[in-house]
Amino acid sequence: MADKGEKMKKTCWTIIICLIVGFIGFKEKTHKTREILRHSLISRIDAAEKMLSNDKFQCSNSTAYIALWDTLKQRKIDIVKVRIVLADSNRKILTPEDNNMIPIITLRGLNASFLNPSPLNYQLLSIKSKKCVGDKIVDLVWTPFSKGILSAELENTGREYLKNLIAQAYEQLKNQGVRSQAQKKKLVAEMISSRIPTLLFLTENAHFGSTKRTLAFLGANREKSFVSVKSKRNAFGPAQMTSPTYQLLRKKYPAANLPVDFFAGVLDHKVAIKSMILLCDWNMRYLDNVPRSEQERELVALYHSGVEIEKLGLIGQGYLAKCDSIRINLVANNL
Secondary structure (H helix, E strand, C coil), X not given: CHXXXXXXXXXXXHHHHHHHHHHHHHHHHHHHHHHHHHHCHHHHHHHHHHHHCCCCCCCCCCEEEEEEEECCCCCCEEEEEXXXXXXXXXXXXXXXXXXXXXXXXXXXXXXXXXXCCCCCCEEEEEEEEEEEECCEEEEEEECCECHHHCCHHHHHHHHHHHHHHHHHHHHHHHHCXXXXXXXXXXXXXXXXXXXXXXHHHHHHCCCCCCHHHHHHHHHHHHHHCXXXXXXXXXXXXXXXXXXXXXXXXXXXXXXXXXXXXXXXXXXXXHHHHHHHHHHHHHHHHHCCCCXXXXXXXXXXXXXXXXXCHHHCCHHHHHHHHHHHHHHHHHHHCCC
């Protein structure tokens, strides 16, 4: 009986020790997870977006809110109200209202930079400001590109987001059985290589000087990327598409089931990619006599200007040169 009691005692102690070790391991794992999240740039951006989404932060044409992270103190995300000084049509100066420690920010289009910061210890995580999205003025929370967000983490997030987006668009076109207008016996998804919408997406949205920066911006903003972008020709969203072109695609490719509302279509990333693929298929009708090796560049020219390469003006030629540069970067960025 004594032996049996001793064994029982040992078993109990073994169970208790295992539970203690397991609990310690769980705490360490939880602590590590929290540390990773605390130091993850994308988690900070998401947290900043959630904070700024609070209705108490109401913007006007002259005021906005910014979310900042002090990389030296690393304590908490600071929300700061700023005054907007309109310098010109594409540049705004954001001046903190009540905090002289925060440097002035220059906002040029989708890019931001601190004006003579000393020391440079802030990351600009998000801005909440009045933006035109489609045909509406809204309080939009978004992350401008700045050197503080240029990171492998956001580049990888943007890369995977774009890959998944294009894969989903192709999968949907296949499932819908959308037939080509260029070759009636084939599906659209069989006609257009996924490389082409990848190239077009990055070329149409090359606002930052490099593919890596575009991917970082995309990783930071994901589905909100480029929703406020509008060209002088009234082309909207990430696909930079006009309403007449979109309505043409709805008519010619009814099986694609594009939304009736123009903005509901072009501002939705997956629909925008689908419409981009459809337009390329539509333009393939003009390329019967073009060698296959040259069709990609021709499709890019047709997408941008609606004309063949030999008819492109100076602006179109510059666009094509930019596209050629991005094509080289695609390999380096695993796209």
